[in-house]
Amino acid sequence: MSETVHPEHAHHPALQHHFDSLEQQAEASTLGMWVFLATEIMFFGGLFLAYAIYRMWYPVAFHEGSHHLDITLGAFNTAALICSSLTMAMAVHAAQVGSRKGQIGFLIGTIILGGVFLGVKAIEYAEKFRDHLIPGHHFQWHGEANPRNVEIFYTLYFTMTGLHALHMIVGMGIMLVILWMAYRNRFSPQYYSPVEVSGLYWHFVDIIWIFLFPLLYLIGRHG
Amino acid sequence: MSGHVVSPRLYYLIFGTLMALTALTVGVAFIDLKIMNTVVALTIAVIKATLVVLFFMHVKYSTRLTWVVAASGIVWLAIMFGITFADYLSRGWVNAAQ
Numbered sequence: 444m445s446e447t448v449h450p451e452h453a454h455h456p457a458l459q460h461h462f463d464s465l466e467q468q469a470e471a472s473t474l475g476m477w478v479f480l481a482t483e484i485m486f487f488g489g490l491f492l493a494y495a496i497y498r499m500w501y502p503v504a505f506h507e508g509s510h511h512l513d514i515t516l517g518a519f520n521t522a523a524l525i526c527s528s529l530t531m532a533m534a535v536h537a538a539q540v541g542s543r544k545g546q547i548g549f550l551i552g553t554i555i556l557g558g559v560f561l562g563v564k565a566i567e568y569a570e571k572f573r574d575h576l577i578p579g580h581h582f583q584w585h586g587e588a589n590p591r592n593v594e595i596f597y598t599l600y601f602t603m604t605g606l607h608a609l610h611m612i613v614g615m616g617i618m619l620v621i622l623w624m625a626y627r628n629r630f631s632p633q634y635y636s637p638v639e640v641s642g643l644y645w646h647f648v649d650i651i652w653i654f655l656f657p658l659l660y661l662i663g664r665h666g
Numbered sequence: 667m668s669g670h671v672v673s674p675r676l677y678y679l680i681f682g683t684l685m686a687l688t689a690l691t692v693g694v695a696f697i698d699l700k701i702m703n704t705v706v707a708l709t710i711a712v713i714k715a716t717l718v719v720l721f722f723m724h725v726k727y728s729t730r731l732t733w734v735v736a737a738s739g740i741v742w743l744a745i746m747f748g749i750t751f752a753d754y755l756s757r758g759w760v761n762a763a764q
Contacts, residue, residue: 466669468730477732481739488743495747496754518692519729529681532722539671564734588738639724646722657707661695665703 456492459635465633471635475645490603492659499593504592507584508600511576511661513567517660520563521652528649535642537590538625538635546625546638550618553645557615564608568601577601600659609654617641648664670727680721687714 455465462468498505530552537545575583578598584590621641624630630638682710691710720726725736 470731473728474689474732474735477735481735481742484739484743487744489744492747492750496750499754512697514692518688521688525681525684525688528684528722529677532677535673536672536674537678562718643723646704646718650718653714653718654711655692656706657695661691661707662704664695665698 453634453651457629467585467632467660469636469639473643474638480643480647483647487603489604490606491654491658492600494599496660501588501595506586506663507588507597508585508593508596509659509661511574512600512660512663514664516563516567517656520560521663523556523560523658524561524652527553527560528646530556531642531645534621535635535638538630538638539632541632543625543628543630544546546630547622550622550625554615554618554622556602557611557618561608561611561615561641564604571597571601603655603659607648607651610651613644614641614645614648617644672721672724672725674729676721680717684714684717 446578447454457468459468462471480521516625530549534546534549537543571577575581576597578601582590582594583592583599585638615642620639624637687710691707694706694710697703719736724734725757728736
């Protein structure tokens with residue numbers, strides 16, 4: 444398929460008939476994604492609110508529960524996600540300057556880093572399972588705090604990180620599709636909205652983790 | 667497209683800042699600042715998120731409409747937190763008065 448923008452009557456093959464121009468189409472795509480992300484803020488926001496209230500009620504239990512989390516693995520995963528945000532931003536840049544090789548390379552990098560994050564998360568979940576920290580019938584806690592309250596911390600831990608991990612899995616699926624499209628040479632400096640918009644989603648998931656990491660892992664040290 | 671091409675140099679600069687802030691927030695967590703630990707951790711998180719939104723997500727170079735929609739998410743969040751905490755934080759006041 445030709446990538447050239449024909450002047451006058453003919454138009455770019457990626458331009459949908461209900462838009463005047465590629466610029467308008469791209470603006471609508473970006474805006475649509477931001478509307479979706481605003482709903483996602485509320486989706487996670489409810490959990491952050493629950494966290495804030497229960498932490499206010501049970502500070503000792505949250506402190507103890509958090510102390511048991513592996514700060515090294517948490518920090519490693521934070522770094523992995525920030526790296527993946529860089530490769531994602533670079534993939535969009537590669538699309539903007541029309542580098543197919545750049546898009547493919549950076550998208551593969553993003554997917555791999557997402558996989559590393561989920562792998563570390565699986566190791567952490569396995570440790571929690573071994574230590575009887577899965578909320579429910581077999582939950583055990585041998586610290587000072589009331590086990591029922593620590594269980595609430597771990598319920599929030601699994602719900603928030605679980606929902607985040609689900610978003611990561613979805614994001615990796617989206618990146619595989621974008622990778623396939625990039626491989627097929629579907630993007631050009633005139634048309635790269637799918638890369639841009641998927642990037643917005645990926646960065647958003649990174650931002651959620653930027654807040655989850657200190658709230659879940661770091662509060663157990665002090666404060 | 668909205669068109670603005672951010673130079674890779676700026677992306678690497680933002681990346682370096684994000685990594686440095688991550689190291690900082692982990693370091694500060696081991697220093698006992700009492701209640702300020704959470705305040706410092708959240709402040710660093712907000713700075714990191716802002717950098718990601720402005721540069722990686724290109725909001726700095728986006729139209730006013732995108733700005734408004736992006737900000738609206740924060741506004742709804744603030745309303746949810748504001749009203750909920752107006753309830754929970756004030757419950758003790760009522761008990762104290764009785």
